[in-house]
Amino acid sequence: MVTLSHPSYGDEPLLIDEFLTNKDRVKFIKDVERIVRTSSEYSRWLRFIKGVLGTGFVCYYCGEDANVCNVEIHHHPFNLFDIVSMVTDLNDEYTTFTIAQQVMELHYRNLIGFIPLAKTYHEKFHSKNLSIPMDLVEGNWKQLMVEIDIPEYVLSKVSLYETAILSTVAEKWFMDKQQYIL
Numbered sequence: 001m002v003t004l005s006h007p008s009y010g011d012e013p014l015l016i017d018e019f020l021t022n023k024d025r026v027k028f029i030k031d032v033e034r035i036v037r038t039s040s041e042y043s044r045w046l047r048f049i050k051g052v053l054g055t056g057f058v059c060y061y062c063g064e065d066a067n068v069c070n071v072e073i074h075h076h077p078f079n080l081f082d083i084v085s086m087v088t089d090l091n092d093e094y095t096t097f098t099i100a101q102q103v104m105e106l107h108y109r110n111l112i113g114f115i116p117l118a119k120t121y122h123e124k125f126h127s128k129n130l131s132i133p134m135d136l137v138e139g140n141w142k143q144l145m146v147e148i149d150i151p152e153y154v155l156s157k158v159s160l161y162e163t164a165i166l167s168t169v170a171e172k173w174f175m176d177k178q179q180y181i182l
Contacts, residue, residue, distance in 0.1 A: 061173055
């Protein structure tokens with residue numbers, strides 16, 4: 001194992017193989033999230049999905065164009081914290097960089113579920129005031145469930161999310177309205 005050392009203190013391992021406390025684990029996951037969100041690879045992924053979804057990149061809830069309001073990408077049904085946590089669990093030894101790289105590989109393989117939402121509606125979801133219909137979620141997130149072990153607490157959350165589909169949610173979604181226009 002590679003270590004950093006200095007005569008005035010002991011050896012400090014470069015690779016992490018376990019966390020001393022849950023607080024350390026949460027800090028590590030948040031550090032990886034920050035690396036992912038600020039990386040040029042993540043920016044390229046965002047540009048790619050915006051291109052695939054079309055030049056009129058819109059909030060799936062209200063239909064507002066990204067030129068009119070701030071449209072953000074919401075990871076769903078697995079949030080980025082869940083994804084980083086699951087990837088971390090797959091490894092015996094790791095660094096923030098190796099986990100961030102693996103998380104980005106999942107993005108580039110289209111195994112991450114996501115939906116474009118205007119900032120306000122993104123906030124509404126996180127404050128539990130908006131249900132997202134699973135039939136509008138982009139990405140092959142179901143394949144991710146086949147490829148990696150999903151913890152029970154995440155599976156129960158996904159099961160709850162899966163009850164929300166266009167025909168069962170109270171909110172009227174722009175994408176639902178679009179079906180009638182086409």
